[in-house]
Amino acid sequence: MPQVKLTVNGKPATAEVEARTLLVEMLRENLHLTGTHVGCDTSQCGACVVKIDGKSVKSCTMLAVQANGSEVTTIEGLAAADGTLHPMQEMFREHHGLQCGFCTPGMVMSAIDLVESHPEGLTEQQIREELEGNICRCTGYHNIVKAIAAAWPLMHGRELPQAAE
Amino acid sequence: MNDTTLPHIVKGGIGASPKRVEDRRFLSGRGHYTDDINRPGQTYAVFKRSDVAHGVIRSIDTSAARAMPGVVAIFTGDDIAKAGIGGVPCGWQIHSKDGSPMVEPPHPVLAQGKVRYVGDAVAMVIAETVDQAKDAAEALVIDIDPLPAVSNMIAATAEGAALVHDDAKGNVCFDWHIGDKDAVDAAFAKAHKVATIDLVNNRLVPNPIEPRAAIGDFDQSTGEHTLYTTSQNPHVIRLLMGAFVLQIPEHKLRVVAPDVGGGFGAKIFHYIEEAAVTWAAAQVNRPVKWTCERSESFITDAHGRDHITHAELALAEDGAFLGLRVKTMANLGAYLSTFAPSVPTYLSATLLAGVYTTPAIYSEVKAIFTNTVPVDAYRGAGRPETTFLLERLVDVAAKTMGMDRVAIRRRNFIPADAYPYQTPVALQYDSGNHEATLARCMELADWSGFEARRAESAKRGKLRGIGMSTYLEACGIAPSAVAGALGARAGLYEVANVKVHPTGSVTLYTGTHSHGQGHETTFAQLVADQLGVPFEQVEIVHGDTSKIPFGMGTYGSRSLAVGGSAIVKAVDKIIAKSKKIAAHLMEASVDDIEFKDGKFTVAGTDKSKAFGEIALTAYVPHNYPHEELEPGLDETAFYDPKNFTFPGGCHICEVEVDPDTGVVNLLNFTAVDDIGRVINPMIVHGQVHGGVAQGIGQALLEHAVYDETGQLLSGSLMDYTMPRADNLVNIHVGTESTMCTHNPLGAKGVGEVGAIGSPPAVINAVVDALRDYGVTHIDMPATPQKIWSIINAATPRMAAE
Ligand code: FES
Numbered sequence: 001m002p003q004v005k006l007t008v009n010g011k012p013a014t015a016e017v018e019a020r021t022l023l024v025e026m027l028r029e030n031l032h033l034t035g036t037h038v039g040c041d042t043s044q045c046g047a048c049v050v051k052i053d054g055k056s057v058k059s060c061t062m063l064a065v066q067a068n069g070s071e072v073t074t075i076e077g078l079a080a081a082d083g084t085l086h087p088m089q090e091m092f093r094e095h096h097g098l099q100c101g102f103c104t105p106g107m108v109m110s111a112i113d114l115v116e117s118h119p120e121g122l123t124e125q126q127i128r129e130e131l132e133g134n135i136c137r138c139t140g141y142h143n144i145v146k147a148i149a150a151a152w153p154l155m156h157g158r159e160l161p162q163a164a165e
Numbered sequence: 166m167n168d169t170t171l172p173h174i175v176k177g178g179i180g181a182s183p184k185r186v187e188d189r190r191f192l193s194g195r196g197h198y199t200d201d202i203n204r205p206g207q208t209y210a211v212f213k214r215s216d217v218a219h220g221v222i223r224s225i226d227t228s229a230a231r232a233m234p235g236v237v238a239i240f241t242g243d244d245i246a247k248a249g250i251g252g253v254p255c256g257w258q259i260h261s262k263d264g265s266p267m268v269e270p271p272h273p274v275l276a277q278g279k280v281r282y283v284g285d286a287v288a289m290v291i292a293e294t295v296d297q298a299k300d301a302a303e304a305l306v307i308d309i310d311p312l313p314a315v316s317n318m319i320a321a322t323a324e325g326a327a328l329v330h331d332d333a334k335g336n337v338c339f340d341w342h343i344g345d346k347d348a349v350d351a352a353f354a355k356a357h358k359v360a361t362i363d364l365v366n367n368r369l370v371p372n373p374i375e376p377r378a379a380i381g382d383f384d385q386s387t388g389e390h391t392l393y394t395t396s397q398n399p400h401v402i403r404l405l406m407g408a409f410v411l412q413i414p415e416h417k418l419r420v421v422a423p424d425v426g427g428g429f430g431a432k433i434f435h436y437i438e439e440a441a442v443t444w445a446a447a448q449v450n451r452p453v454k455w456t457c458e459r460s461e462s463f464i465t466d467a468h469g470r471d472h473i474t475h476a477e478l479a480l481a482e483d484g485a486f487l488g489l490r491v492k493t494m495a496n497l498g499a500y501l502s503t504f505a506p507s508v509p510t511y512l513s514a515t516l517l518a519g520v521y522t523t524p525a526i527y528s529e530v531k532a533i534f535t536n537t538v539p540v541d542a543y544r545g546a547g548r549p550e551t552t553f554l555l556e557r558l559v560d561v562a563a564k565t566m567g568m569d570r571v572a573i574r575r576r577n578f579i580p581a582d583a584y585p586y587q588t589p590v591a592l593q594y595d596s597g598n599h600e601a602t603l604a605r606c607m608e609l610a611d612w613s614g615f616e617a618r619r620a621e622s623a624k625r626g627k628l629r630g631i632g633m634s635t636y637l638e639a640c641g642i643a644p645s646a647v648a649g650a651l652g653a654r655a656g657l658y659e660v661a662n663v664k665v666h667p668t669g670s671v672t673l674y675t676g677t678h679s680h681g682q683g684h685e686t687t688f689a690q691l692v693a694d695q696l697g698v699p700f701e702q703v704e705i706v707h708g709d710t711s712k713i714p715f716g717m718g719t720y721g722s723r724s725l726a727v728g729g730s731a732i733v734k735a736v737d738k739i740i741a742k743s744k745k746i747a748a749h750l751m752e753a754s755v756d757d758i759e760f761k762d763g764k765f766t767v768a769g770t771d772k773s774k775a776f777g778e779i780a781l782t783a784y785v786p787h788n789y790p791h792e793e794l795e796p797g798l799d800e801t802a803f804y805d806p807k808n809f810t811f812p813g814g815c816h817i818c819e820v821e822v823d824p825d826t827g828v829v830n831l832l833n834f835t836a837v838d839d840i841g842r843v844i845n846p847m848i849v850h851g852q853v854h855g856g857v858a859q860g861i862g863q864a865l866l867e868h869a870v871y872d873e874t875g876q877l878l879s880g881s882l883m884d885y886t887m888p889r890a891d892n893l894v895n896i897h898v899g900t901e902s903t904m905c906t907h908n909p910l911g912a913k914g915v916g917e918v919g920a921i922g923s924p925p926a927v928i929n930a931v932v933d934a935l936r937d938y939g940v941t942h943i944d945m946p947a948t949p950q951k952i953w954s955i956i957n958a959a960t961p962r963m964a965a966e
């Protein structure tokens with residue numbers, strides 16, 4: 001069986017997996033990082049989103065062997081060593097952006113990439129459109145959108161620019 | 166009831182919005198869902214399912230599959246039959262008009278003799294890994310002779326239709342009615358006008374984002390079975406599975422429902438996979454784990470809605486509603502799911518008065534078997550169907566009478582001073598104020614400014630519409646005696662066990678179950694408020710039959726109204742006992758002891774004891790009234806509700822239709838609900854947001870579609886349109902509450918109001934937008950294709966006019 005070597009949440013991680021093993025399966029089953037969830041089998045729900053080399057990726061859509069050598073960040077790796085939550089986690093909590101919590105890890109990972117890749121600012125409509133790949137059945141997205149908008153200034157260290165619409 | 170009957174407000178107590186206790190673990194990836202659990206020595210189960218909707222099983226050859234690598238065991242319907250395993254039971258019995266009981270065909274754990282829907286489980290393969298189990302399932306040689314299938318109610322009730330179950334003639338499970346037929350006939354005889362509607366309540370797939378999962382575990386040394394499952398009600402599963410399917414007594418069966426990723430009704434029911442893994446674990450002497458895949462959940466999780474209804478409303482000259490006549494066909498799918506028979510009957514037809522004084526109501530319901538996935542409760546269960554029907558019919562009535570939509574509602578509202586109000590369909594509403602929710606919602610939604618906005622849209626070539634629904638629903642079900650008389654085979658009380666620890670911290674064990682509702686926060690607020698202890702010192706435990714005395718779980722918006730009332734009762738017992746201890750310590754009479762802000766005082770003196778001192782005394786009883794009291798501070802209460810609760814309110818939706826594409830653009834949604842006492846406004850708003858999103862999903866996007874052979878066409882998240890962030894808008898939420906008069910909290914429940922009130926508001930808005938096109942009704946979902954066709958069919962006529 002192929003051996004896959006990753007750096008996960010800053011630590012080296014190795015596992016023997018079948019060639020057909022998905023990255024999400026390796027994370028959950030081999031590395032016991034069960035924070036990354038599986039909500040579908042068609043790459044639609046986004047519950048499985050993790051960061052690979054800085055970009056958000058649906059880990060159900062990638063083979064573990066394809067990720068060999070990459071740096072992976074999962075929801076477990078977001079908080080600081082002293083337990084301080086990442087601003088996105090904190091804003092989800094502050095604005096009640098989660099209910100059952102199942103979509104939440106993928107939602108938070110996608111949201112972080114979304115804010116990082118829009119240093120110029122984000123409108124509510126943009127947030128809604130860019131969340132296309134993440135499904136939440138509980139919240140109606142209202143508070144998720146609010147949480148993401150609230151995390152932007154914390155992550156960029158300045159006010160969210162007013163939309164130039 | 167007014168506020169003075171409730172304890173004072175403490176920080177983090179009733180009315181405050183502390184951040185949720187559960188969030189830190191969910192946000193750090195430390196949630197503990199069923200699929201996160203792995204038992205030592207675990208095997209994996211995969212179910213081989215029928216890919217035809219109806220057929221006779223000729224043979225199942227397992228020999229090649231058994232020889233595949235890693236295979237531990239393979240079970241078929243024959244093995245289940247040989248082991249004497251019962252079918253999964255139905256928890257509610259309905260009787261037909263003629264007094265005969267509903268047809269109740271067995272629902273075997275693995276199909277026996279016949280398959281009846283695409284997804285029906287034919288065999289269970291257990292192997293060392295999931296992939297090995299899947300590979301072996303592919304190697305099964307299954308010979309099924311296809312039979313003609315009935316994939317919808319029209320086909321199922323046609324002359325000579327194939328029978329799903331031989332003993333259900335005409336595929337009818339029951340033919341039920343409620344109300345006074347003669348009174349309704351008399352009302353129609355004197356009607357000035359009659360408003361009529363024919364509609365379909367579209368079939369939905371619940372789709373909680375966590376797929377179902379189940380792990381069976383068997384301890385050979387103790388003989389104890391454990392089932393870990395994605396359930397909204399572990400005690401109910403233990404009761405149904407233990408007593409009816411596997412014959413395991415309760416003391417040898419533990420059911421654990423850990424963190425559950427959304428339920429919406431779909432995780433109430435006892436599913437065959439739960440029984441299969443529990444049984445198989447004892448057969449193979451190893452834990453057996455099954456995790457559903459999404460495409461598998463589409464064809465195995467119980468679906469929702471799927472009613473066809475014809476309704477008529479008799480109207481007087483001034484617009485008063487005189488009588489209502491309703492005829493409904495309800496799809497049950499291929500087997501009776503746990504609570505299926507209650508949904509189109511007692512959860513539906515009993516709400517036909519809505520918020521109106523209609524004096525005479527008669528409703529008939531025929532429940533039909535089809536070759537489709539079983540249909541059961543989905544968020545709102547029966548009440549969204551009735552609300553959609555009523556609130557659409559009221560709009561049609563306004564049109565029929567040439568009256569304003571708001572005026573006709575006001576003309577027929579049950580006045581606030583008429584409560585308690587007895588409806589003609591069994592229920593007695595305790596409280597409500599429909600004018601108050603209507604007025605507040607119209608104000609928030611700027612109803613009066615709408616015509617100006619419509620004109621502005623028209624300038625841009627867009628069709629703007631506004632719609633409302635003024636609704637009422639029944640939840641917090643229900644007094645056990647009443648439910649029993651109506652066919653429920655279980656009690657519907659709730660249980661709370663409050664353990665005060667020696668140092669004054671508290672653990673609450675509740676029989677309800679939280680799968681997104683935030684009980685760990687709301688219930689802690691409730692206990693903190695009552696006992697005057699800090700919110701952080703209260704721990705909530707749910708979801709494990711080995712820890713919690715009993716419970717009925719969470720559905721029907723019952724957790725606070727029923728479960729919360731049990732908590733209040735248990736805490737009251739704690740306070741009563743504590744007062745006796747305090748009286749002893751302060752050498753006073755119990756009658757003179759007052760409890761406030763976490764302190765016991767002797768009335769009229771400055772003598773006091775803190776709650777923590779009493780707790781310590783209860784467990785270190787050196788100076789203690791031993792003749793009168795046992796040591797310890799641990800109380801359990803069962804609360805059986807005295808009536809249903811009746812939340813309600815007004816929802817207003819504003820849309821803009823693009824006549825070129827037929828796309829409905831949602832502009833505004835406002836919900837003002839009367840849900841009784843609010844403990845945590847933040848959580849309440851979240852519940853409304855989520856419910857409304859599901860209602861909007863039903864109205865505009867979602868539809869489970871079967872082809873005529875019984876194949877589910879919308880069988881994946883690629884095909885079934887789940888609402889996404891850009892399909893929705895911000896939802897304006899308000900509450901305008903009257904208190905429930907018969908439970909100690911005054912709480913009515915909030916879990917379902919959003920999904921119940923919203924669909925008719927959306928469709929009323931869409932119909933309003935198309936007012937110039939001669940449209941009186943559009944069935945859900947109002948897809949661009951439907952709207953575009955309406956506009957296009959009407960345009961030549963309009964041009965000619
Ligand atoms: S599990 Fe990856 S997108 Fe659904």
Ligand code: FES
Pocket residue numbers: 097098099100101102103104135136137138139374426427681
């Ligand atoms: S919080 Fe439950 S699916 Fe998003």
